[in-house]
Amino acid sequence: MSAGKGTMSPAKTAKDKIAEDSARFDSARFAPAEARPGSRKQSTAPPGAPPGDGGEREPGRDPGGNGQAPGMPGTSPAKDLGGMPASGDPAGLGRPAEAIAEYAWERTVELIRQADEIALACHVAPDGDALGSMLAAGRALRALGKRVVCSFGDRRFAVPRLLRFLPCQDLLSPPEDYPAEPELMITFDSSTLDRLGLLAPNATKATELVVVDHHPSNPGFGTLSLIDPDAAATAALVEQLIGRLGVPLDREMATCLYVGLVTDTGSFRHSSTTPAAHELAARLVAAGLRTDEIARELWDRSPFGYLKVLGAALERVALDDDLVWTYVSHVDRAAYGLPYDEVEGIIDVVRRTDEAEVAVVLKEDDDGLWQVSTRSKGAVDVGAICTALGGGGHARAAGFTSHQPVEQTMKRFRDLLGKAR
Ligand code: 5GP
Ligand code: MN
DSSP: OOTTOOSOOTTSOHHHHHHHHHHHHHHBOOOOOOOOTTOSSOOSSOTTOOSSOOOOOOTTOOTTOBTTBOOOTTSOGGGOTTOSOOBSOTTOOSSOOOSSOHHHHHHHHHHHHHOSEEEEEEOSSOOHHHHHHHHHHHHHHHHTTOEEEEEEOOSSOOOOGGGTTOSOGGGBOOGGGSOSSOSEEEEESOSSSGGGGGGHHHHHHOSEEEEEEOOTTOOOOSSEEEEOTTSSOHHHHHHHHHHHTTOOOOHHHHHHHHHHHHHHTTTTTSTTOOHHHHHHHHHHHHTTOOHHHHHHHHHSOOOHHHHHHHHHHHHTOEEETTEEEEEEOHHHHHTTTOOGGGGTTHHHHHTTOTTOSEEEEEEEOTTSOEEEEEEEOSSSOHHHHHHHTTOEEOSSEEEEEESSOHHHHHHHHHHHHHHHO
């Protein structure tokens, strides 16, 4: 982004901006993996081992293919509200280091083999990648004869309607039944400890905590990090883990993983849609899942009330310079008895706005808190802004929770957006 620019200059066309962006992305190089800040007794590498394993990246991979947006493994977006990937090659390696050390994979497999009971958790208000990744891993661990408990820390523990078609839900139990001090706990798609909600204290007390994730903002809050911001979805890392455990991928696991992959890549539309993402999809489809049925469940079903609430949200949508935004209140939903998770997709309609660089939808949940979804087309790192506001996510798709009313929340967001340009 051009420094000090408050609004989009009218002389600058969308085409100019795209040209600028692609030039920036071309020059963006990955920094080598480095010790993640904020981690406790991190054991991602044995004593004396170099950071990362120095492995080659796969040829032809999009260096911007981290989840939904280009980003910087090993750096903290929170410290970089400028937001764009750092250029250069600070360590002079000429190539990026692998995000996940081989040692971390091996140690994770060892811990799993040694454990009798394994506690799995994903982030609150789980999306397809969070729940799909956790359930696929749970099924694989159960196939190894482990006692498995899967949960997420929502106060109202319920699988979102959209994801109720997922197999393996018999693995789920409410947070009240979760082991208070698990010997081995594994988290999925949770970018911070806080995102575990009610299960955060359990994670803090776990003897070993393996963090499986692909958010660049993840500080590495466990004892072991399987964090790769270059992975299209957490599900991609889980598929690797299942393979390393020697468990054959069955249709149920593949369905769960595919839901994670297809939702996090926006149906293979985002920049995370690399050859590796398509290769993973091919392996999953080969396991016998029904892509048509999954697509229908995910995108072609809504209660009637959704159309009415979408209508209300679009009625009040605003375009301020290059920011498009709207909100959905609890009252909007209550009029049609529409559950909170049904409005998650409204951001995908709002972000289409050609004139806007950044899209925001504030959604009031059943506790009166505002869950804020943000999207960027690439010139602004909304992940950095949301991290600064106590949330997190990717450079182009991120979120945070606000206890303040809509206008105040938007003011805080706009202030940071102004600084990020
Ligand atoms: P969505 O807007 O679809 O809910 O989320 C977009 C991205 O931002 C996802 O990667 C999600 O995990 C992340 N995200 C959304 N809300 C929060 C939040 O409150 N805290 C953090 N750390 N990440 C969030
Ligand atoms: Mn994800």
